[in-house]
Each structure stands twice: as C-alpha cells, then as structure tokens.
Amino acid sequence: MKFLFDLDGTVTSQETLPCISKYFGCTEQIEELTARTIAGNVPFIESFIRRVNILGQYSVKETSDLLAQVPVYPQLAKFILEHAEDCIIVTGNLTCWCEGIFKKIGCQCYGSIAECENDKVVKIKSILRKETIVDQYKALGETVVFIGDGNNDLEAMRHANISIAVGLTHSPAQSLMSICDYVIFNEKALIRQLKQLLGICKPEKSVVISCAGIGSRLGLGLTKALVQINGGSLISWQLKLFKDVEDVRLVIGFQGSEIIEEVRKYRDDIIFCYNHHYFETKTGASYYLGARHANYETIEWDGDLLVHPDDVKMLLATDGEYICYGDITSEDSVCVHVNEKGEVLGFSRESGDYEWTGPACMNKKHLIYSSQNVFNMFEPFCPMRGIKVRAYDIDTYNDYLRVSEITKDWRL
Ligand SMILES: [Mg+2]
Incomplete structure (x- = not known):
C-alpha cells in the first residue's frame, strides 16, 4: 500500500503560495489569479504557468528556504517519517522551490520541473499531473491511497484505489465530495484512518x-x-x-x-x-x-x-x-x-x-x-x-x- 499526499494545505498547515507572494510583495497579483482559478475562470495548467511567470523572477534559493519554514501538521509529519517507504508527496509546485520542505518531510517527493539559471526560473520543463504518479504505483501492483484537499487532486483521487478528502486547513474542494471515499477534518482522525488502512487497529x-x-x-x-x-x-x-x-x-x-x-x-x-x-x-x-x-x-x-x-x-x-x-x-x-x-x-x-x-x-x-x-x-x-x-x-x-x-x- 502506498500513501500519496498532496502538499499544500494537506501536509502543510498553511498554503505555501500566499506565504511566498507576501514575502516578495506580489500578493495582489497572486490573490487575483488564485481567486479566478478557484472560480473556474482560469484552467489549472494556465494558472500554474502564470503563477510561475510571476514568481519565477525571484530567487529560487530564497523561495525554497521560505517554503522549508511553512509549518506542517506534526502528527502527520511523524506518520510520514515513520512510514517513509510507503509515503509519497505529490505536488504541482516546482521541485526547485520545494527542495527545503521536501528534505524536511523526508520521503519520496514528486513535483513539476523547471530549468533554473543564476538562481532564477527560466523555463518550465514539465507540469506534474498527479494522476500519472497514482497510475505509476498502481502499475507496480500497489494499492494507492490518495490524500488531498484541492480541485487539482480530483483526477488523482479518481484514479486511486482509496481516496481521502481532508479539511484540515480549509474545507475540501466541493468537487471531491462526489468521488472520494472518506472526508476527514481532524489530524488525529486522519492518522487513525491511515493506521487502520495499514492494519494497525485498536482493540x-x-x-x-x-x-x-x-x-x-x-x-x-x-x-x-x-x-x-x-x-x-x-x-x-x-x-x-x-x-x-x-x-x-x-x-x-x-x-x-x-x-x-x-x-x-x-x-x-x-x-x-x-x-x-x-x-x-x-x-x-x-x-x-x-x-x-x-x-x-x-x-x-x-x-x-x-x-x-x-x-x-x-x-x-x-x-x-x-x-x-x-x-x-x-x-x-x-x-x-x-x-x-x-x-x-x-x-x-x-x-x-x-x-x-x-x-x-x-x-x-x-x-x-x-x-x-x-x-x-x-x-x-x-x-x-x-x-x-x-x-x-x-x-x-x-x-x-x-x-x-x-x-x-x-x-x-
Ligand atoms: Mg492542497
């Protein structure tokens, strides 16, 4: 069994994007783009490219250092470390921005890839579709559990064997409610469910x-x-x-x-x-x-x-x-x-x-x-x-x- 986790708002207790944009002083631009994306007026891929166009001009290293400081849910982080071989982070974010936080979480991580020059993002090379990682592990014969909260987790959840919509940071996207197996709003309850899935049950x-x-x-x-x-x-x-x-x-x-x-x-x-x-x-x-x-x-x-x-x-x-x-x-x-x-x-x-x-x-x-x-x-x-x-x-x-x-x- 493999547990695939979305990063933003699922493992982190704050969204990473507002944190970066606040630091670099481009909150207004990012907020407007986010609002239009959530409302369904900008498709996810386009939104991602526009986001990288805005943030790519800032230092990659500073961004990574900044993201490494975004708080994560402590019990969930502990579960991931204890079961590092079976836990995988799947995020749409650029891996160059996430190096610090990936290291902190300590398991296999997948993200979108960019080419960098002189500490700046110059080109997006690939945008991660989370469902491809789900399919990859399923092809190896694994039972895949996907845990996420956003509209961009929908397809990955649909492909997974078991899907858990979480509402730890904010309410899970409404679209997930028509396909998910579980909805959980509490960190302790989430850990309980993950352990039960591994067969670690209480008497x-x-x-x-x-x-x-x-x-x-x-x-x-x-x-x-x-x-x-x-x-x-x-x-x-x-x-x-x-x-x-x-x-x-x-x-x-x-x-x-x-x-x-x-x-x-x-x-x-x-x-x-x-x-x-x-x-x-x-x-x-x-x-x-x-x-x-x-x-x-x-x-x-x-x-x-x-x-x-x-x-x-x-x-x-x-x-x-x-x-x-x-x-x-x-x-x-x-x-x-x-x-x-x-x-x-x-x-x-x-x-x-x-x-x-x-x-x-x-x-x-x-x-x-x-x-x-x-x-x-x-x-x-x-x-x-x-x-x-x-x-x-x-x-x-x-x-x-x-x-x-x-x-x-x-x-x-
Ligand atoms: Mg999320």
Whole structure:
C-alpha cells in the first residue's frame, strides 16, 4: 500500500503560495489569479504557468528556504517519517522551490520541473499531473491511497484505489465530495484512518452509523439523521450516546454536506465514509463501506435508530459479535427466531419471536460486501449471540411520533 499526499494545505498547515507572494510583495497579483482559478475562470495548467511567470523572477534559493519554514501538521509529519517507504508527496509546485520542505518531510517527493539559471526560473520543463504518479504505483501492483484537499487532486483521487478528502486547513474542494471515499477534518482522525488502512487497529470497537439514505418512507424530505426529535437532530442524539467512542464513522450519501455541517457542531473527529451508490443499495452496502477500514470489530448502527442510553452503555461494554433484537412493535418488521439460550437462529419477514432492530456487532473478517440489507450479511453466521435491547427505529411518520414520545424523558 502506498500513501500519496498532496502538499499544500494537506501536509502543510498553511498554503505555501500566499506565504511566498507576501514575502516578495506580489500578493495582489497572486490573490487575483488564485481567486479566478478557484472560480473556474482560469484552467489549472494556465494558472500554474502564470503563477510561475510571476514568481519565477525571484530567487529560487530564497523561495525554497521560505517554503522549508511553512509549518506542517506534526502528527502527520511523524506518520510520514515513520512510514517513509510507503509515503509519497505529490505536488504541482516546482521541485526547485520545494527542495527545503521536501528534505524536511523526508520521503519520496514528486513535483513539476523547471530549468533554473543564476538562481532564477527560466523555463518550465514539465507540469506534474498527479494522476500519472497514482497510475505509476498502481502499475507496480500497489494499492494507492490518495490524500488531498484541492480541485487539482480530483483526477488523482479518481484514479486511486482509496481516496481521502481532508479539511484540515480549509474545507475540501466541493468537487471531491462526489468521488472520494472518506472526508476527514481532524489530524488525529486522519492518522487513525491511515493506521487502520495499514492494519494497525485498536482493540476497541468502532461504531458505524449509516445515514446515507433518502428517508423516503418518512416523508419529511430529509435524510433521517437530520430529522428533529425532542429539540435536536437524530444524529446529535446518537453522537451524545457515543461521546466516549473514539472511532465513530458516519456513512453519508444523500444530503452528505448537510450532515457533515450538523455533525461538526458536536465533534470534529468523525470519519465520514461516502456511499455514492446510496440510491441503488441498501444498508448492507453502507455498513460494509463504513466498516471495511475500521477497527477489527464494528458496531453497525442505523441512522434512524435510537436505543435506550443504559442499553447503549451495556452494548459498548460487551465483547465479541452479537445481534440485537427487541419486542415486536412495528408493522412490516423483520423478525428473528431465538433459541432458549437467546441465540439468533435466523431472520424472517413472516414470523418470529422478536423484532430485528439492530444494532449488531461483527468482526471485519466476517465482512462481505452486500448491496442488500444488513441482516443478510449476518445470516450466514447464525446462530449468533442475541441481546435484547430497547431499540426504536423511525421508518414512518407514525414511528416518528411514537419514538418522540418514548424518548422524551431520556437523559443523556
Ligand atoms: Mg492542497
């Protein structure tokens, strides 16, 4: 596995360009060009050439020394140094400007190439297209993870096996949201995800909350996570229930940006996992996408599910795999057959002893992709330990009214 990182705003905690232009006193020119580029009025390659035309007249050595001083994210820099053989920096910037910062980061780096004479840039020789470096490593049989934040990372992310859009320095470019696998806003959470990808996982359980659906049966025109219940969004209640869980992962799709905005009011270290095929898939796909690169054991949690706070505590403290069920309360429910030991024998739409409500806990080694329902993923592993809980899901408007009433006295 190879990790390819964009440099500006991804590894550095400040954008390098304003830093150079400020030093040489050409801020206005650079700012105008940057604004026009971001607005989509100047294509990236043209913008780059014009930028080099402005900055190329200044000392290459001074520029490199200056860039070497741009702060980098300390934990990320540490991760890169510790895994220097598997980390690569890919930047559109000129390598002659980046010599100092490349040395400081200490791994293989790629950039655009220029010819220099007398400490000045005289000619651009090549402009790096980041996706070519992705393809190069893929051709060697590597799984490539691309981590970036800008519009110029879009193609590289599209080519990569796994892509992470980061919003550490500023919000990731909107264009990345329609292709990336993960969105992460916090350095610690990013390191956690990178380590999990390397198989360095913690023994604690991850919680995967699936909020990708369109919530059509509820009829409020909102994805369920954003539905207001007793003065807060459904997702805000769930986040309170999981406040002591380190690795909380939210699978998003429909209204993903709105969910991100709501969640970040409460926590910044959530790992957002995209299910871009939310319209064609069911909860099984979302659970798979949320759990595939998490800790070994993951608790599967539907975005429309509220479980009594005491039962949540009990479930978080329970080791191993399990399936939860409750008394049958809703029409049109999926039921479970349970033996005298409380084990779940199977699922049925026709009859059963209890209602399958979720949550459930599964080890990653049992995780197989399914575009169907979560319970279909558990069927091959039955009989499985069953745990009875007070759980309520909100599928219809009547459920919504009923659950609002039940939960109004819950203290979190
Ligand atoms: Mg960037």
